Amino acid sequence: MTQTDMLSSDQEDLRMLRESARTLFERAGSAGRSRKLRDADGGWDADMIRELAEAGVFGVTVPEDNGGLGMGLAAGGVIAEEVGRVIAPEPVVVTVGLSLGLLRRLCPQHAMMDQIIGGETVLAVAWQERGPNGGPVEASCRYDGGKLTGSKAWVVGAVGADGFLVVADSDAGPVMVLAEAKASGLSFEKTAQADGSAMGELTFSGTPAELLADGTAVQGALAEAISDATALAAAELIGLSDRAFEITLDYIKTREQFDKPIGSFQVIQHRAVDLHVMREVAQAGVREALAQMDSEADPKVRARLASRAKARAVTAAKKITRDAIQLHGAVGYTDEFDIGLYLNRALVLSAWLGDDAYHRRIWFDAREEEGAAQ
């Protein structure tokens, strides 16, 4: 074996996974395809969902015994990065991190697992609730006698989902139930997002729903699924930042002013280097955090690692996409140039599941708690 062959087989698997995901998205039309979908109605492409399913994308972190690839979160991160690079609107992180994250932990034998892994069904996950001042409040949505009453907010992937996994309270404690999108007594409002997508605000008035799991396991699985989704959203932001930087670098190499490419000016060069360094640090930090989550069983430590990943990814994505607009100059402020699509997606992905300031707080508190326990 030569020195350069010494990449571990794990790393080799991830490299191949990355290549196949990249090829799939590029063949479909990269960011141009995402723009068309945004202009159409802000939804996603059902054919793409099927293609992703055929490539095994949705089951990437699901154990092989439950019909998945059993490759772990680091592999999920590789796919999320590729989703981010082409700002694909398909709910990959929602599916891998949240819906399958909950189902594989709470009811791995449920038929819904196969349907989701196979791309036949897409579910969105509803657990947060909006209070009178517009911010999040303690959940109060109830599940009694097979029916849901209450409301849920910030449901990503709600438009186009076939159903909702809803976390609610019941007399028997917390439950996870499945409500179909077309169920009676379910009303739905869209909140339009900067990237053309929409989040759902759901109201249930005696909406029939199937009980999938109950007891304290529900809260535990929800926390774990949120950690997974947070880490995967971080990876998506890493891919997004990576591509946004490439686009910007190409632009400053070709755009001429004062008879020279603007990338020949030192002030532009140093800003570009700062973005590049930020990108590399972020990529290394986020990938390391995801890999460590794969070898860590303690949910609290995994949550801290997810916060580390999201804090870094949001900081990097904000800086890179915003500076990218500045480096593009006036055309960066137009809808016509793709760079703006990256800024808008970064805004949405940053706000979802907590931004950098939020996750630094969570990370710091977790570190303090671990320190005190030692």
Add this chain to the structure above:
Amino acid sequence: MTDWNTLSDAEFRKEVRGFFEAEYPEELRNLPHRPKFAEIEHWHVKLHAKGWVAPAWPAEFGGMGLNAAKLLIFYEEQQRWGVNRGRDMGIQMVGPLIIKFGTQDQKDYWLPRILSCEDIWCQGYSEPGAGSDLANLRTRAEADGKDFVINGQKIWTTMAHDASHIFMLVRTDPDTPKKQQGISFLLAPMDQAGVDVRTITTLSGETEFCEVFFDNARTPKENLVGELNKGWTMAKALLSFERIFIGSPSLAQNALVQLESFARGRGAFDDPVFRDRFAQAALDVEDHAALYSRFADQLKRGETLGADVSMLKIWVTECFQRITELMIEAAGPDGGTIGPLQVGNVNVDVLASFYKARPTTIYGGSNEIQRNILSKAVLGLPG
């Protein structure tokens, strides 16, 4: 002779750690200043007896013969235990240069004297008009009989006032089309009438940097290393490993540990703004370490590092500075106080850390120069 490279990384780390922990003098741990040789001589004697003075040199010249991976471990352990690098200009710079480009006579004469520290070396590169633009150097060396005669001035020469010899880049041909040509690598004794050393007092009050003036100083012609007028290429060849070492996370990691214990003692963590800034700094260090491992893994696989390794230095030195600035903030009204500040049973010299962090973005190729390198060699930007 032990072939250290046959040990596993973990075994080797254990060996190195064990030696430092058992043998390194407690009073020399984490020295806040650069020591004169007399101050650390007792440690050097131990290290020399162990055969560990020159970890990177091939075994045939008295080194440990470590490969890149083992070398990295050696330095990591050295920094972890706060082991002073000693007066290592001879070990780090002159030795490798002579091993690579020197004659047999030069090897036989100089290498053992470097290992024993019979000769203590300083590095004469920078000049008043040649800092970042090093190739602009003007100190002349002209052939005169059996000698070179040296005239000019070097500056920022670290510990020149405690050195017996200087290795220097000098101009031996003033009429070349490119200024990188016409530069040679020369060794010279410091103890002679034509060499005058004056210390420079830094912002922190230390005197580790010097100016060195050459007024018809002489050195024998056999002290030319390598070919005449090829010094620039040789100096560049020496920098390859240096570039990851200078971007190692340890300076920032150690400062973060200090910041945390100091800030805790002072109650700074009660302030949510401070908590957030601490979290930022701590995550900056952690994610930098992840990037550093990526480069270290490349070395371990036997790959050569590219110019992109420069980004480690940019990130870690700027992060180190932010951490020491947070220490000053946490010190409140003591932020301008010289000397160790007592917090519980810990002493933290806040200003010493602050001053130590300042020149890190200047030396070893200023961070602006590093950005130029990345811009051209890595990002491929024009001009």
